[in-house]
Amino acid sequence: MAKKTLVGNMLIAQSGGPTAVINQSLVGAVIEAKKHKEIRNIYGSLHGIQGILNEEFINLGRESKGTLEDVANTPSSALGSVRKKPTPEDCQAIFSVLQKYNVRYFFYIGGNDSAETTHIINEEAKKANYDFRCFHICKTVDNDLLENDHTPGFGSAAKFVAMAFMGDNLDNRALPGVKINIIMGRHAGFLTAASALARVHDGDGPHLIYLPERPFDTDRFAKDVQKTYKKYGRCVVAVSEGISDKDGTAIAAKFSKEVDSHGNVQLSGTGALGDLLASEIKAKTDIKRVRADTFGYLQRSFPAIASENDAKEARAVGTLAVRYSVKKHKSGSVAIRRKPGRKYQVFFKRVPLKNVAKETRHMPKEYINKAGNDVTKAFIDYAAPIVGKLPKIGRFKGRAVKKVK
Numbered sequence: 001m002a003k004k005t006l007v008g009n010m011l012i013a014q015s016g017g018p019t020a021v022i023n024q025s026l027v028g029a030v031i032e033a034k035k036h037k038e039i040r041n042i043y044g045s046l047h048g049i050q051g052i053l054n055e056e057f058i059n060l061g062r063e064s065k066g067t068l069e070d071v072a073n074t075p076s077s078a079l080g081s082v083r084k085k086p087t088p089e090d091c092q093a094i095f096s097v098l099q100k101y102n103v104r105y106f107f108y109i110g111g112n113d114s115a116e117t118t119h120i121i122n123e124e125a126k127k128a129n130y131d132f133r134c135f136h137i138c139k140t141v142d143n144d145l146l147e148n149d150h151t152p153g154f155g156s157a158a159k160f161v162a163m164a165f166m167g168d169n170l171d172n173r174a175l176p177g178v179k180i181n182i183i184m185g186r187h188a189g190f191l192t193a194a195s196a197l198a199r200v201h202d203g204d205g206p207h208l209i210y211l212p213e214r215p216f217d218t219d220r221f222a223k224d225v226q227k228t229y230k231k232y233g234r235c236v237v238a239v240s241e242g243i244s245d246k247d248g249t250a251i252a253a254k255f256s257k258e259v260d261s262h263g264n265v266q267l268s269g270t271g272a273l274g275d276l277l278a279s280e281i282k283a284k285t286d287i288k289r290v291r292a293d294t295f296g297y298l299q300r301s302f303p304a305i306a307s308e309n310d311a312k313e314a315r316a317v318g319t320l321a322v323r324y325s326v327k328k329h330k331s332g333s334v335a336i337r338r339k340p341g342r343k344y345q346v347f348f349k350r351v352p353l354k355n356v357a358k359e360t361r362h363m364p365k366e367y368i369n370k371a372g373n374d375v376t377k378a379f380i381d382y383a384a385p386i387v388g389k390l391p392k393i394g395r396f397k398g399r400a401v402k403k404v405k
Helices: 023-031 050-053 065-072 088-101 114-126 154-174 190-198 218-232 272-284 307-329 377-387
Strands: 009-013 039-047 057-058 103-110 133-138 178-183 208-210 235-240 290-294 333-336 346-351
Touching: 009 023, 009 050, 023 039, 023 065, 023 103, 023 307, 039 050, 039 103, 050 088, 050 103, 050 114, 088 103, 088 114, 103 114, 103 307, 114 133, 114 333, 133 307, 154 178, 154 190, 154 235, 154 307, 154 377, 178 190, 178 272, 190 208, 190 235, 190 377, 208 218, 218 235, 218 272, 235 272, 272 290, 307 333, 307 346
Parallel strands: 009 039, 009 103, 103 133, 133 333, 178 235, 178 290, 208 235
Antiparallel strands: 039 057, 333 346
């Protein structure tokens, strides 16, 4: 028996932290939707599910190809974003709106919290016997979604981190001291680890890298910095915002009481962690020049440096989510997988929503050195093709001129 065609309108929204390529996924979905007669109107919800509850939509189907492509190449969430976990009452209200606007195709672009929201909405649709297609489109700079080799947004944010460390390393080489940079990453250290891609010449920083996957000890940290400073006469350090003590408590959480609707403690809105670590170095070593910066939200939506592969893959997951929903599946999430072999190649697969929702993927053990203060070559091989080409850094040969007698 032929599969019944589901005819109706489409609604798409963005959620969670913006990225440099999230609009590629949005535009990929919109352009693909225009190809299918089953999809009549294409609506965009402003600020995620909050926009659904408020019935704040725009008609994306009427946007020109030129406008869509301009938006695709623009960082941050063009529809606006939100951090909201729907309550049972919200779900009832959402379905009332979906029915009111005859929405039969729903797409939510976001990370694991957004996948959880998509899963909740899909399960509620089943209970209500409401026939529609529900897809999560993967996105997160943290690169921590299960089922994925990597996620759209990570490559471009990682490129920003690598380039920022390239510049910071040069600055630190010119005026030696200790420089500590705090990078995003609540439970997964992928983005902080990407700082290692900044190393071009022998002795380049970051010299030390600390990730959430390993317990952080301030005394050991001070000793690592002191040892590195003695060796190089300087030290550049990359630290994840999510570093935790031996009991699993995030160091930064001690300075923040703010949480979102999913229960996540706010870690990126303060420079307190960097200041604390700088103070530890000053107190426990004889190093005088110690500085700290928090990259914060700069990593997510910096224009003009998007990774080429990141942008291409972000477009693909948006396109395929629509294609799968119309032709094959009622629900799911589009995951990015990597083909085996030295050459960088990926493929895409629909996976169940429940497999991606809520849970977090961590850095594999083989990507972290035994001391827990650096990454391995295996990580560099993993991350380099996702990030792509980085600026060339020159250096004098250093041939000394003999002193005149």
